Every structure is written in C-alpha cells, then in structure tokens.
Amino acid sequence: xxxxxxxxxxxxxxxxxxxxxxxxxxxxxxxxxxxxxxxxxxxxxxxxxxxxxxxxxxxxxxxxxxxxxxxxxxxxxxxxxxxxxxxxxxxxxxxxxxxxxxxxxxxxxxxxxxxxxxxxxxxxxxxxxxxxxxxxxxxxxxxxxxxxxxxxxxxxxxxxxxxxxxxxxxxxxxxxxxxxxxxxxxxxxxxxxxxxxxxxxxxxxxxxxxxxxxxxxxxxxxxxxxxxxxxxxxxxxxxxxxxxxxxxxxxxxxxxxxxxxxxxxxxxxxxxxxxxxxxxxxxxxxxxxxxxxxxxxxxxxxxxxxxxxxxxxxxxxxxxxxxxxxxxxxxxxxxxxxxxxxxxxxxxxxxxxxxxxxxxxxxxxxxxxxxxxxxxxxxxxxxxxxxxxxxxxxxxxxxxxxxxxxxxxxxxxxxxxxxxxxxxxxxxxxxxxxxxxxxxxxxxxxxxxxxxxxxxxxxxxxxxxxxxxxxxxxxxxxxxxxxxxxxxxxxxxxxxxxxxxxxxxxxxxxxxxxxxxxxxxxxxxxxxxxxxxxxxxxxxxxxxxxxxxxxxxxxxxxxxxxxxxxxxxxxxxxxxxxxxxxxxxxxxxxxxxxxxxxxxxxxxxxxxxxxxxxxxxxxxxxxxxxxxxxxxxxxxxxxxxxxxxxxxxxxxxxxxxxxxxxxxxxxxxxxxxxxxxxxxxxxxxxxxxxxxxxxxxxxxxxxxxxxxxxxxxxxxxxxxxxxxxxxxxxxxxxxxxxxxxxxxxxxxxxxxxxxxxxxxxxxxxxxxxxx
Numbered sequence: 001x002x003x004x005x006x007x008x009x010x011x012x013x014x015x016x017x018x019x020x021x022x023x024x025x026x027x028x029x030x031x032x033x034x035x036x037x038x039x040x041x042x043x044x045x046x047x048x049x050x051x052x053x054x055x056x057x058x059x060x061x062x063x064x065x066x067x068x069x070x071x072x073x074x075x076x077x078x079x080x081x082x083x084x085x086x087x088x089x090x091x092x093x094x095x096x097x098x099x100x101x102x103x104x105x106x107x108x109x110x111x112x113x114x115x116x117x118x119x120x121x122x123x124x125x126x127x128x129x130x131x132x133x134x135x136x137x138x139x140x141x142x143x144x145x146x147x148x149x150x151x152x153x154x155x156x157x158x159x160x161x162x163x164x165x166x167x168x169x170x171x172x173x174x175x176x177x178x179x180x181x182x183x184x185x186x187x188x189x190x191x192x193x194x195x196x197x198x199x200x201x202x203x204x205x206x207x208x209x210x211x212x213x214x215x216x217x218x219x220x221x222x223x224x225x226x227x228x229x230x231x232x233x234x235x236x237x238x239x240x241x242x243x244x245x246x247x248x249x250x251x252x253x254x255x256x257x258x259x260x261x262x263x264x265x266x267x268x269x270x271x272x273x274x275x276x277x278x279x280x281x282x283x284x285x286x287x288x289x290x291x292x293x294x295x296x297x298x299x300x301x302x303x304x305x306x307x308x309x310x311x312x313x314x315x316x317x318x319x320x321x322x323x324x325x326x327x328x329x330x331x332x333x334x335x336x337x338x339x340x341x342x343x344x345x346x347x348x349x350x351x352x353x354x355x356x357x358x359x360x361x362x363x364x365x366x367x368x369x370x371x372x373x374x375x376x377x378x379x380x381x382x383x384x385x386x387x388x389x390x391x392x393x394x395x396x397x398x399x400x401x402x403x404x405x406x407x408x409x410x411x412x413x414x415x416x417x418x419x420x421x422x423x424x425x426x427x428x429x430x431x432x433x434x435x436x437x438x439x440x441x442x443x444x445x446x447x448x449x450x451x452x453x454x455x456x457x458x459x460x461x462x463x464x465x466x467x468x469x470x471x472x473x474x475x476x477x478x479x480x481x482x483x484x485x486x487x488x489x490x491x492x493x494x495x496x497x498x499x500x501x502x503x504x505x506x507x508x509x510x511x512x513x514x515x516x517x518x519x520x521x522x523x524x525x526x527x528x529x530x531x532x533x534x535x536x537x538x539x540x541x542x543x544x545x546x547x548x549x550x551x552x553x554x555x556x557x558x559x560x561x562x563x564x565x566x567x568x569x570x571x572x573x574x575x576x577x578x579x580x581x582x583x584x585x586x587x588x589x590x591x592x593x594x595x596x597x598x599x600x601x602x603x604x605x606x607x608x609x610x611x612x613x614x615x616x617x618x619x620x621x622x623x624x625x626x627x628x629x630x631x632x633x634x635x636x637x638x639x640x641x642x643x644x645x646x647x648x649x650x651x652x653x654x655x656x657x658x659x660x661x662x663x664x665x666x667x668x669x670x671x672x673x674x675x676x677x678x679x680x681x682x683x684x685x686x687x688x689x690x691x692x693x694x695x696x697x698x699x700x701x702x703x704x705x706x707x708x709x710x711x712x713x714x715x716x717x718x719x720x721x722x723x724x725x726x727x728x729x730x731x732x733x734x735x736x737x738x739x740x741x742x743x744x745x746x747x748x749x750x751x752x753x754x755x756x757x758x759x760x761x762x763x764x765x766x767x768x769x770x771x
Contacts, residue, residue: 036512152195216453245500391687578708
C-alpha cells in the first residue's frame with residue numbers, strides 16, 4: 001500500500017531541469033557579485049611565496065625551509081605533507097628535546113597522527129598538569145588544558161589549518177572558551193617563535209585568510225610560504241545538479257551490480273536515509289554509517305581505533321556512508337601495520353556525493369572525497385545552495401566586520417566594554433588614561449581603526465562560507481576541476497521516482513524518531529546537560545541534554561514528540577525563536593535584563609581572554625529596529641483582542657479581524673519609504689537588505705517571519721488587465737496552539753512569582769541552540 005502511494009506521487013511530479021542551464025545561471029549570479037567587487041578571492045593564496053614547486057611529492061622541500069619562524073605549506077592531498085615535512089621535523093625536535101604540539105580541528109585527526117607520527121594524545125596523559133610533555137596532540141577545544149605549558153622553542157603543527165581555524169572561530173561548542181583560547185594563541189605562538197621554535201601550517205586549500213591570521217596573532221618571526229602547484233589526474237565526475245532521485249536510483253543500481261560504494265553526505269539526515277535504504281535493500285550485508293550520531297557508538301569507535309583499513313579487511317563492508325564527522329583524520333589507503341594491502345586500497349569501487357549546499361564549503365566536500373585514497377569515479381548530486389537566514393549574510397568580509405562593530409556599538413560602547421574589562425582584571429576602578437592606553441594598544445596608529453585579527457578571521461571565514469553557500473554548485477564544479485577531476489555535466493535530470501520518495505519519507509521518519517527519543521529521554525539536571533554538551537556523549541545522553549535544555553527554556557510545556565518535531569527539529573527552531581522574539585518585543589525591560597545577563601557573562605570571559613565581538617548577542621537592538629519600522633502597527637497587530645489568553649495584558653496573542661494590505665496600499669508605500677531610509681540599520685540589526693527594487697509584500701513577510709508569523713494571500717482583485725493581490729496576517733500561525741503555549745510558558749518563566757530571572761541574573765538563559 002505504501003509503495004502504491006509513493007508511486008502515485010512520483011507519477012504526478014515530473015520535472016525536467018537542465019543541469020548546464022543551472023550552472024549558467026550560477027555563473028551569471030557570480031558575475032553580478034563580481035561587479036560589486038565580490039569574488040572567490042577568499043579561496044585564493046595571493047601572498048608572495050618563498051618556494052614554488054610542481055612535484056607529486058614534497059621530497060627535498062624540507063631542506064629548504066627554515067627551522068624557526070612561520071612556515072605555510074599549500075600542497076595537494078597525497079603529496080607527502082605529513083611524511084616529507086611533519087614527521088621528519090618531529091624527529092628533529094625529539095632530538096632537541098623541545099616540545100611538539102599538534103593542534104587539529106577534530107579528534108579523529110589527532111588519533112591518526114598519534115599512530116603515524118609517534119606522538120602522544122592529550123587524553124593519554126594521567127595527570128596532564130604534572131607529567132612531562134615531549135609531545136602532545138589535541139583539538140582546539142582542549143587548548144585551555146595546556147595553558148600552563150611552556151611553548152618556548154616548540155614545534156607547533158597546524159594540520160588542516162583551514163578547517164581548524166573555521167572551527168575555532170565559529171563553532172558553538174567553543175563559545176564559552178573561545179575568548180580565552182584566542183588569547184592563549186596570541187600569547188603562546190610568539191612564545192614558541194621567540195624561543196627558537198617553528199610553526200608549520202599546512203592545507204591543500206591554504207589561502208591568504210589563514211596566513212594573515214597566524215601573522216596577525218604572531219607578528220614575531222619571518223613568514224615562509226611553500227606553494228606546490230602539482231595537481232594529480234583524478235577520476236571522472238558525473239555532476240548532477242537536478243533532482244536527487246536519479247542519484248539515489250543509481251546508488252541502488254550500482255549496489256545491485258556488486259559494487260562496494262563510498263558515499264559522502266553533507267547532512268546527517270541524508271546519510272541516515274541512504275543508510276536505511278541500503279540496509280532495507282540488503283539486510284545481511286555490512287553497511288557502515290559514520291556521522292555525528294554514530295561516532296560515539298562502540299562499533300564505530302572500534303572501526304576507527306582499529307585502523308579503518310584493518311576494519312575494512314576484517315568486515316568487508318559493502319557501503320560506507322559518512323558526513324563531515326569523518327572528513328579529516330581517516331585515510332583509506334591500504335596500509336595495515338606497515339604493510340600495503342591492495343585489496344583494501346581498491347575495496348570501494350565507486351563513490352557518491354550528496355551535497356544539498358549551504359552546509360559545508362566545496363573544499364570540504366572534495367576533502368571528504370579524498371578519505372578514500374584510490375582515484376575512483378564519483379557521481380555528485382549538488383544543490384544550488386541557499387542564502388543564510390542570519391544577520392551576517394554578506395559575501396563581503398568588510399561589510400560583516402562593520403556590521404558587527406556597529407551592532408555592538410549600538411548595544412554597548414567599546415569604551416565602556418574596555419573600561420569594564422580592565423576593572424574586572426585589576427579589581428578596581430580605572431582611570432580614563434588607562435582606558436585610552438588600552439584602546440591605543442588595539443588601534444592602528446595611522447587609521448585609528450581597531451586592530452583585531454580574530455574579528456578579521458571571523459568576518460573572512462563567514463563571508464567565504466556565505467559566498468560558497470550562495471554559489472554552491474558553481475563553486476563545487478570549479479573546485480573539482482581545479483583538483484584534477486574530469487567533470488561531465490548531465491544534460492537533464494529526470495522526474496522524481498520511487499527511490500527519491502522513499503528517501504524523503506525516511507528523512508522525515510528519522511526526524512520524528514529523534515523527536516520521540518528526546519521526548520522519552522530520562523530527565524537530568526541542567527548542570528548535567530551543560531556538562532554533556534562539553535564532551536563527546538552517546539545519542540541517549542545527547543537527547544537527555546536536549547530535553548533538559550528545552551524544559552529549562554520552556555517551563556511547563558508538555559514536550560511531546562509532536563511539539564519537538566514541529567517546533568524544534570523540522571524547521572531547526574526558526575519559528576520558535578521567532579515566537580521568543582515576539583515575546584521579547586512586548587517585554588522590552590525583561591529583554592534588556594536578558595541582554596545584560598549575557599553581557600555580564602561575556603565580560604567575565606573577555607576579562608580572561610580577548611574581546612570577541614561576534615559572540616555578543618543583543619536582542620534589544622532587534623526589537624528596537626522592529627518598533628522603529630512599525631511593522632506590527634502596519635498590519636494592525638498593535639492592540640488586538642487577547643482572545644481570553646491570560647498573562648501580561650500588553651502581550652499581543654491573537655487578532656480576530658486582521659486588515660488587508662497590498663503593494664499599492666498608501667500605508668505600505670509609506671512603510672517602504674521608512675524602511676529604505678533605515679536600510680543600513682535594518683541590515684546591521686536584522687540582516688535584511690532593502691533597495692528601491694525590494695518587493696514590499698515579500699519584505700514585510702520576511703520581517704514577520706522574524707517574529708514567527710507571516711502573510712497569506714486572502715483575495716485577488718482584477719481591474720481591467722491588472723491584478724491586485726491582498727494579504728493579511730496568517731491567522732493559522734497567529735492562533736497556533738504551540739505558539740500560545742510558548743507564550744504562556746515564557747510568562748511563567750519571566751513573570752511568575754518564582755521566576756529565575758529576577759532571583760539569579762547570572763542564570764539568565766539565551767535562545768538555546770538545540771536544533
């Protein structure tokens with residue numbers, strides 16, 4: 001019955017799309033951005049190189065690089081960055097009895113280094129504060145544990161530095177420690193250089209961004225850049241930019257023909273659905289799934305810790321489906337205990353990539369493909385990407401930098417922030433002269449602008465990700481060509497099919513299963529939940545933590561699977577965060593207290609580290625912007641009836657007779673004039689762009705989406721040859737029971753007699769990133 005149902009759907013949904021036409025549209029979009037000076041320059045290495053080579057292996061390069069200072073190596077994968085450079089340097093430093101520190105983005109990468117480079121993982125030490133450290137391998141997240149460590153004369157290795165710095169500067173898991181870790185790098189890297197040490201940073205996709213950042217936080221020592229321009233000839237890529245269905249059908253067909261498949265997905269949801277389809281197809285075979293949910297499973301841990309090549313030899317998996325969790329630190333190269341096994345090297349005969357776009361950058365896709373060292377052919381399904389919904393969605397790093405500085409100046413002054421941090425550090429009131437001196441240290445003497453390499457890095461990484469997200473298919477296409485693949489673009493993409501419908505059904509089912517898992521998870525304390533979030537935990541523990549955070553965020557709400565599925569998982573909290581912003585809109589004083597509590601916590605962090613403006617959140621300026629625009633008054637939501645809902649009488653919950661608006665409505669025209677006048681502050685505070693060409697109705701709808709609502713077309717009026725569409729507030733969204741339940745929950749939390757906000761300011765919660 002189910003198969004008949006989805007066959008009917010597939011028959012009704014024929015869609016022919018030219019992949020070549022889609023790429024041409026993407027090129028036109030890229031040309032338009034280039035006309036504004038925005039290109040993919042953030043993906044390029046333009047700094048002057050000290051050594052340029054073109055060789056398949058980096059043999060002989062080691063003799064030409066200095067033994068102190070900062071060395072940067074750009075060289076393709078499999079060219080020997082580890083074997084020809086890092087391993088010999090480690091042996092040199094061991095002879096010197098000087099410390100060796102390897103810093104990487106992911107645990108899997110340093111675990112591979114431990115075996116290959118014969119260095120010691122941070123978790124292998126019993127008491128890290130007492131034992132001697134000849135060498136230590138760790139993630140950025142753990143740098144705080146070696147703050148006491150003397151880096152003088154150290155060999156500091158940043159392997160996969162591009163991904164590492166992206167993780168350092170933008171990962172939510174590092175937010176609490178980021179300020180301190182940034183300060184640590186700023187102090188310890190010069191300490192290493194000034195003691196005669198060496199910093200080696202390498203990446204196949206090294207750019208100016210990474211070089212400039214290390215130079216910025218460590219101006220000491222000379223910079224030496226190696227650029228190996230060698231590109232190996234690789235396999236053939238069948239590039240498909242249309243429906244996913246054809247790719248899914250090909251996966252099944254190749255599997256039935258006996259091929260062992262390796263499949264990279266840029267989203268956990270796609271990896272789970274594809275894995276489920278293959279298990280259903282052949283339950284008796286071995287199918288590996290490695291993603292964020294499975295990396296802590298004992299079976300997956302065993303696969304990796306056992307050396308994945310050895311695991312392949314023993315288990316003979318028919319498929320390996322993986323996400324970015326396995327994009328670094330794993331090499332399927334056939335080597336087991338120093339012996340090469342050709343059957344392991346050639347075990348996977350064909351590869352697939354399912355990349356929807358906007359999640360990882362194209363260079364991360366090709367890096368993930370290289371986990372299998374054998375040059376096999378791939379079929380790639382590429383989405384077109386998407387614009388980010390957050391405020392910092394520009395492709396220009398300077399725009400993002402100015403936006404962050406201006407937004408924070410609106411919420412607090414840099415003078416005041418600097419003054420309070422100094423007071424926190426010194427434990428006394430500070431003079432204006434001391435504040436001026438502190439600011440002078442952070443400013444360029446010629447321009448007066450703040451010198452902040454950390455903010456520069458964040459702005460460039462963010463802009464690069466935005467550019468890649470908005471031009472994903474074109475960027476991926478170019479990246480594949482640049483890396484030596486032969487890319488063939490499919491002419492057309494066929495209609496949806498049974499495989500695609502099962503995939504979409506399985507993805508939705510997995511979301512519902514996760515909702516049920518969170519709903520039924522054991523209750524734990526909030527403190528334990530925060531502890532879980534700081535460590536690698538099982539799926540069950542992660543679900544317990546998410547449930548505890550939701551109970552804290554929305555006290556009194558029945559966390560049913562339906563509520564979690566709809567409001568937390570399905571749309572990744574977009575609407576529920578809007579509901580919270582709506583509540584804040586009508587409770588500005590409480591919102592200021594929430595912002596103040598967040599500011600106080602950040603102040604304490606910054607006093608121990610560096611000022612990092614991107615981590616400061618401010619909801620008050622968003623509310624003030626919405627009020628200045630008057631969007632709720634425009635659609636008559638200022639003083640509607642409360643429809644019997646209890647709570648603060650100023651809180652707007654529902655409306656019985658919403659007014660209609662159209663793009664030609666005089667009030668709408670006046671509203672858009674006001675929006676155009678405020679276009680810079682709208683972009684700074686809300687991340688929305690307003691121009692003379694902006695569609696009024698679409699813009700008003702996007703504003704309402706910021707508070708969890710939206711417009712709906714109510715009628716169309718035809719006069720002669722012209723049509724006028726009328727819109728009003730979507731009453732189904734306004735009267736949604738879950739929305740009203742969230743409002744009542746926030747009433748209890750912040751307006752009730754035992755609310756935690758008024759008792760303990762330091763426990764003021766933020767919008768939790770539980771989606």
